[in-house]
Amino acid sequence: DGVAALPAPQNLSVHSTNMKHLLTWSPVVLPKETVYYSVEYQGEYESLYTSDIWIPSKWCLCTEGPECDVTDDITATVPYSLRVRAILGSQTSAWSILEQPFNRNSTILTPPMIEVSQDGFHLVIELEDLGPQFQFLVAYWRREPDTKEHAKIVRRGGIPVHLETMEPGAPYCVKAQALVNAIGRNSAFSQTKCVEVQGEALPL
């Protein structure tokens, strides 16, 4: 009855930032032994309708580290149960189950990093590439009295996007926030960044 001898992992928790979900636990430490772990998940559907069915995590069928990236397992905005057990040779521990089911709508959304530059008279922004679930709201304006703020939705990060053709005489400022449609939430705005184009105004 070696099964019970192997202690189960403890202190399961999920750390989720920008729709990347990392399940962690306290490692099972045995002198001179390498303990492996197996992770399984259940969406709300399974726990409601087929509670005996648990699905092996895509990346952590047998993993060494005391953590598992479950991002690819969590594919709906419903609560997910997660469980882990330890494996040592032919021995397996009991399952430890995450105390509170995890819903991806609780992910922490950080303000996106932005790079603002000028290409001649063109105001250009490049946003952090946070993956396919992310769009961005970009706000930009000419910093002068009574100015009007413009907004633009950028569908993807990681590529330069032209915002406006600038005129000398005042800086142009930009800020952005991340939008995640899958969970109906957005991040705070990023820092504002400004650039100013030098030289003569463009001929009309």
Next chain:
Amino acid sequence: QEFQFGPCRVEGVALPRLLEAFRTVKETMQIQDNITSVRLLQREVLQDVSDAESCYLVHDLLKFYLSTVFKNYSHKIAEFKMLPSFSTLANNFLFIVSKLQLSMSRLNDSAHRRFLLFKSTFKQLEMETALSKAFGEVDILLTWMGKFYRL
């Protein structure tokens, strides 16, 4: 990206993701369906559905899939090692149904008649046959839902 089923709006589900999930199980699953003369999601069920009907019809269909088709077919899915894709479909259907219920007020008779037609055809078949046929027709359901999807 959102669904707009008449008065009912559902945000947070990526239809392309569901189509992709079904694509990975389609071939295996549709082989199980050897009665090609019968179609559950036939023309009279899905054609010319008005906006007003659409919310009620999709709600009834998805609830049936969750509580009857998926529930009784999961052992077959597990056998074929297709649980991850199946889980994506089932949990997103569950999410959609939960959002639809918030906007639904009273019954829509014509939508209900369409659903009853689907259900009666399903009941006429032997259970295992009906389950594999219904599961094989998920792409028909998703394609129809696509008419109400806005990128």
